[in-house]
Amino acid sequence: MLYHTTWLISKLDPIKYMMESPVLSGRMARWQILLSEYDIVYVSQKLIKRSAIADFLVTRTTEDYEPLRFDFPDEDLMCITEKECESPKEKSWKMSFDGVSNALGHGIGAVLVSPEGNHYPFTVRLNFFCTNNIAEYEACIMGLHAVIERNIKTLEVYGDSALVIYQIRGDWGVRDSKLVKYSDLVAELIKEFKEITFNYFPREEN
Template sequence: MAVLHIEEGGPNEFNPWNVYFDGASNALGHGIGAVLISPNGKYYPATTRLNFNCTNNMAEYEALVMGLQAAIEMKADAIDVYGDSALVICQMRGEWKTRDSKLIPYKKLVTELSKQFKEISFNHLPREENQIADALATLAAMFKIKEAVDVRLFYLEVREVSAHCLNVKEEVDGKPWYHDIMQYIKHHAYPENVTDNDKQTFRRLAMGFFLSGEVLYKKSRDQILLRCVDVAEANKIMKEVHEGTCGAHANGHMLARQIMRAGYYWLTLESDCINFARK
């Protein structure tokens, strides 16, 4: 089983690619993992299950070979190789001799593959710094699959907010999330097709807001007025904050907490308003 994600994009001949590799052997089987990182920071993970008996050192070499072959496929000219196997790294550096008859063919193969790069270096690093390759190798070793099974590419994403916030559709009707609240405060007008119970809920919700001209504010628990902004304004504000345009009036940790709390509140409130309007 092998999973390899390769995106289009030419290599940068002036900066080396990084190759991380690792092998895993346990009672369930043997697996190898490798990760290529391009000069512009794109990750290309690969993992393979080994359906033959091998030692831990053989699995490490198998992972290294897979990583080098993937780098050749990506047309990388220079690579920095990283692994947590001191034996493999020191043997490839020429610091240790290769005496194990099972490893000699691997050493020769890696040497031949290394000749296809203009520059290559082998670097040892602690296992805790090789987490991605280690996780990929462990994944392949943990379960068995049939040869006919087609395992598709998987993606790893990072979520900064909870699932119900990600489900919010931003301004689906072209109006800001606070449009109905503003219309009620200005004209005492309710959204269309709402029940009497919904009207009562809407009035209670609107009591927490304050309108000044055309600007709507949300009253916080400590009575501080928080300006309500639409998606365009929110994106502009976040960009300026991250770029440091406005400067930081609090320490870094406090500023990050305030931004996260404000963003969570905005998404949660928008979700509640949208769900209310859909009733």
């Protein structure tokens, strides 16, 4: 209708009055505003023979015709558009790990923190001799296994061992032959996650 002149044929004078009256209020005014963008010519039905109307309607019949709806429940809305909603971003869990090796023994620990702030600690005593770096790797691997078992796909990892964190991130190379297998195992575990980051913080902040 935007590209053609439309002839509105009606024998009801109120319709013509509504369209041509300069002063209207309420719903009638909104109707006038909505229809003002179209090029509509109002013609009295008395001026056109009924056969001409019937012939015109016959030529414009379609199989998918749907009757017009004259109720406007959303009459205050001038425009409606569709917008694709983005799926909410998955909230990430956090994991902190630490390992220790000294004359008193060898132990590792990890703490999982849910997006809601719940803490889940894990601690293990190692029954074999190891260095501090091996203990740190063991702690990280234990924590990653715990996260994978819970089917968590987004994780932020925090550790106070610069060597382990930077080797896992690929910033530093693995020169100690005893740590190569640990580094390779962590690289395999990382593949289980959709998004994972490794962050270093100083020991005094642990």
